[in-house]
Amino acid sequence: MRSMLLMGVASLVLATAALAKDKAKEPAPPAPPPEVVRAPKDPWPSQYKPYPAQTTVILGATIYDGAGKRIDGGMIRLEGGRIAEIGGNVTIPAGARVIDATGKYVTAGIIDIHSHLGVYPSPGVDAHSDGNEATSPARPEVWAEHSVWPQDPGFSRALAGGITALHVLPGSANLFGGRGTTLKPVYGRSVQEMKFPGAPYSLKMACGENPKRVYGNRNQLPATRMGNIAYARQLWSDATAYKRRWDDYTRRAEAGTAKPSDAPRRELALETLSGVLSGEILVQNHCYRADEMANVISMSREFGYKVTAFHHAVESYKIADLLKAEGICSAMWADWYGFKMESFDGIRENIALVNAAGACAIVHSDDENGIQRLNQEAAKAMAAGRRLGFAITPELAWTWLSLNPAKGLGIGDRTGSLEPGKAADVVLWSAEPFSVYARPMQVWIDGALMYDWGDPKRRPTADFELGQPGVGEVK
Amino acid sequence: MKSALLFALLAAVPAVAAPTAITGATILTARGETVIEDGTLIFDNGRITAIGKQLPVPAGATVIDGKGRILTPGIIAAASDLGISEVGGVRETNDSGARASAFSAALDMSTAVNPRSLHIAISRMAGVTRAAALPDAGNNIFAGQGALISLGVGGPTLTRARAVQYMEMGETGGRIAGGSRPAAWAQLANMLAEAQRLALNPAGFDRGQDSGALTKRLDAEALAPVLDGRQALFVHADRASDISEVLKLKARYPAIRPVLLGAREAWLVAADIARAGVPVITHSLYDLPDDFESLASTRNNIGHLQAAGVVVAIAPLGGVGGTTPVNLPGYAGNAVAQASVPGGKGLTKGQALAAITANPARILGLTDTGTLDVGKRADLVLWDGDPLELMSAPVAVWIDGAAQPMISRQTELAARYKALGRTDLPLQYPR
Structure with missing residues (x-):
């Protein structure tokens, strides 16, 4: 409704401008522009405002x-x-x-491309379990940001670990988990006040054990890996048809041959998928095994969309050449392995092997503790790579923590590296940041000093922790 | 590559025939802050026979050049599922917990230990030489009896069966016992009373039992060594008030030897814990209010406990994603880093090393390992750098004096996939 009103206003402005232009030449009254109904592009816009920055x-x-x-x-x-x-x-x-x-280190801020802060906040009681809308294998209509509790104490810990942006995703119970959103670890009263301005949405997808286990246990599709793919392909086919209906309507409406009431009904699930097909929404795909990633790549080719990053990707090292050729990032842990069957072949050289193949490597957390020490995860990955014979410099390894995840989130033009004109998302470290002894001393987000290890007034306390045991203690 | 070469060298040498001398190394003994520069350590027949600065090497000894290397005791995981769980999510490979079992305290983890578990090889390569394999609680607060194992090949895997009893308190204990903390404490009181009754009159145990109490004879038997202090009682408790309740156990059961696990809010009652002489096994990275029993979580916890005089071990406990015994040195290093933060409480490097070697040995009753001293087991790790650093790794590991293989399923996978190019046969054929 609101967007239609806005549309109306926009048409009026355009019409006025056109009028002004034509006045000089020929005073022929132009036909009113056709009314075209469109889905709103950004109904939950960022309301984040950077805090005051000192030069x-x-x-x-x-x-x-x-x-x-x-x-x-x-x-x-x-x-x-x-x-x-x-x-x-x-x-x-x-x-x-x-x-x-002098003697200290400065880096670009760390960006975590895979977090569940806010959607699985601390304390992790059932009442806070908001990350998996596990009521259907496909829930692309849900948005992680609508589950985010902006008061999650985890945001303060992430900030103290040098995080300057994070991508909050739904869980992996579903094949289509919903939309992910990019936030800054800057407390707000609403999630909109934390949203990274202009960052594209993602669609969280999952392959493998989780969806087939969750729904197979309920005796419904998908109960197998082939069921996973079949279900997803049907939905991509539905999304293709949905997009076609809208494209067709839009063409006719722009040509003045369709009425507003001819506009198709907005179906929020398919609207998200349609956004993927048109390239506006990035696919972040939970997937462990190499063969399953290859299957997903074939599916993406069949329906004409692109996977931006495979997440967890513990077997990326087996298909690093394919991932390079496809231009797909891998968001990985340094050394998680063996906790479930599809993580059985996890190795500590994974990140280094992906990097060595020339593919895009990202260190991710998927964990409220891990997000506080992604520099340490990268250190372990770099060391494992060196022991395998690869010369990996620390400055190269830092791209796994900043520019690569920024690119994987579609914000690489604004942050992720310390280049003139980019956001001042910066961390000052007490020691070489791949050392276990290093800690962030100060963290700037958009040039504002948001964390200072030496100044209690620059260390946030979430509402939940206020007045509770342990408040005020250095964490 | 370097380590593989070194291993090849070591493997070629008969393990027991002659003493071995590691020379020129920086030796961290894990006793206080003792560091021996240009140190020599000699071991023979699985035991350390000499340690000191530039010692003479006995004739016929195998000499390992430790120059530029650091020598430490083997890492000890004070709590783990090593050897008893292969793939956590694949139930039939995971013997940690037995929710449907009729038994509880009697469950003996030593019967599940698999020396060929791939996690043992992976952890051993990372310098872990001994571990406690502990059960998870099923339908009773008493989970069963943990085993102490060696990670070495070629020697006995079981160091000691039935070494500790594991018990849940706090939120988990309350849930298991029926829904509340009082229910957990009632279960404890009942089980220990039954154990005492059995000890007093074994023949009469089956008569006069409170029919609602349902303590199995085997479980009651298993609690006897807890009651008389032969076996430590590992108690998982996080909230400060739960910890205080655990400390009261000694008043009712004088011989009992509780050890606190988790203990996230322990720092709030650190002086009480120290006074009671109760050791603590925790993680160095707990710093979030993960639940209502850990509201006061902070990485300062260990530093406060150490300062209060509590014996603290860092273990790969749950609650921190991806935790494995492999990363124990890094967890210890993080406890050192915590001391550098303004307002932070942490450990010195010596204390941190002790928290993953000497202290777990002491807590687990492994009196003959955990430090580098004459007479102790030759459980040794030679590192290519500061052992607490993330980028360091062992170049050689000895357990009971036997040089350990430095390969695992992981290193084999990495070698197989290092080059992806297509050749005459698939990657699954030997190259």
């Missing part, structure tokens, strides 16, 4: 810029919420806060 210059640090570059004894200036300058020497404006980081 800051950090000097003397070793910098991993997140794009694969290292600067020793580097300098960086954060200004107006963005990276203003980076290099061996940068301008220090009058009034700037200057931090001598």
Whole structure:
């Protein structure tokens, strides 16, 4: 309704502009533009506003810029919420806060492409279990953000671990789990106040054991891996037909041969899938086994969509060449393995092997504890790769934590690396950040200092923890 | 590659015939902060025979050049499912818990231990030499008797059967016992009373039993060593008030030896725990209010406990995703890092190493391992760097003096898939 009204206003503005243009030449009254009904593009827009940022210059640090570059004894200036300058020497404006980081390290903020913070918040009581709409194998109509509890204490812990953006996904009980959304670990009173502005939505999909177990146990489709694929293909076929109906209607409406009441009914499940088919929504696909990833790739070709990233992907190392050829990222743990059958072949060299094949490697958490130490996971992966004979530099490994996940979330043009013009999402580390002894000292998000290990006033406490045992204690 | 070579070298040498000397290494003994630079450690017949700075090497000894390496005791996992669970999610391979069993305290995990479990090989390569294989509780707060195992090949896997009894308290104990904490404590009181009755008059046990109490003879028997203190009682409790209740056990059952597991809010009552002389096994990474019994979770917990004088071990306990014994050194390193945070309470490097070696040995009653001392078992790990660092790894591991293989199913998979190019035959054929 609201969007139709907006549409009406937009038409009026266009009409007025057209009028003004034509006035100069020929005063022929133009026909009113046709009324075209469209689904609203962004009905839950971000209401995030960066907090005040002070111009800051950090000097003397070793910098991993997140794009694969290292600067020793580097300098960086954060200004107006963005990276203003980076290099061996940068301008220090009058009034700037200057931090001598000699012997310390500066990196691009860490981005976790796979989190359930907010949808499975702490405390993990049943009343907070909001991550799996396990009432049908396909629930693409649900949006993770509508389950997010903005007061999850986990956001504060993630921030203290150097996280500057995170992607919150529904769980993997369903083949189609719903939409994922990208947030900043900046507390808001509503989820909209935490949303990364302009970040595309994702569709969480899952293959393998989880969907077939959940629904097979209820004696319904899918109970097998072939059932998984069959169910998903039928839905992609339905989505294709749905998109065709809308495209057809839109064409006719734009040509003035369809009335608003001819517009197809919006079906929210298929609307999400339609968004995938048109490339606006990115597919984040939970999948462990190599052979299943290959099946999913064939399915995506059949229906003309693209998988942006396979998540968990413990067997990506078996098809790293295929993943490179397809341009699909793998979002992986460093060393989780063996806890279920489809994780049986997990190896610690997975990330390094994917990287070595030239495919896109991402370190993810899928865990409220792991998200606090993704740098440590990357360290283990880098070490395993080196022992296998690959020369992996720390500055290269940092791309697994920042620019690669940023690209995998469609925000790589705005964050993920310390390049002039990008958001000032920055972490200052107490030591080399792949060392177990390193901890974030300060974390900036859009140039605002949101965490400072030495200043209790720069360390958030979630509502839930207020007045509870342990409040005020360093976590 | 380097480690594989080293192993090949070691494997070629008969294990028992002659003493072995590791020379030129930096030796961390896990006794206090003792570090021996340019140290020599000699072992023979599975036991450490000498340790010190630049010791003379006996004639005929196999010499391992430890220059640039760091030597530590083997890592000990104070709580694990090593050897008793292969694939957690595949029920028939997982002997940790037995929800449908009629028995509880009597369940003896040593009967499930599989020395050929692939997790044993993987953990051994990472420097883990001994572990407690503990049960999960099923339908009774008493879960059964954990086994102490060796991760070595070629020697006995079982170090000690029926070493500890495991028990759930707090939210989990309450749920298992019927829905509340008082129900859990009533179950405990009943089971221990039945155990005492059995001990006093075994022949009369089957008569006069409260027919509603339903304690099986085997379970009552199994609790006898808990009551007389021969067996430690591992109690999972997280909330500070639950911990305080556990500390009261000693007043009612004077010989009982409780050990706290989890203990996320232990720091709130650290002085009481220290006064009671009760050790704590916990994780260094608990810092979220995961439930209402862990509201005060903080990574400062271990530091506070250590400062209060509690014996603390870091173990791969649940509640932190992906936790495995392999990562124990990293968990210990994180406890050191915690001390660097303003307001943080952590461990020194020596304390952190002890928390995964000497302290678990002490808590588990493994008196002949856990530190590098003359007479102790030659459970040794030679590292390519700071053992607590994430990027370090063992280059060699000895258990009872036997050099251990440094390969696992994982390393074989990595080798198979390192090159993906198509050749004359599929990857599944030997190359």
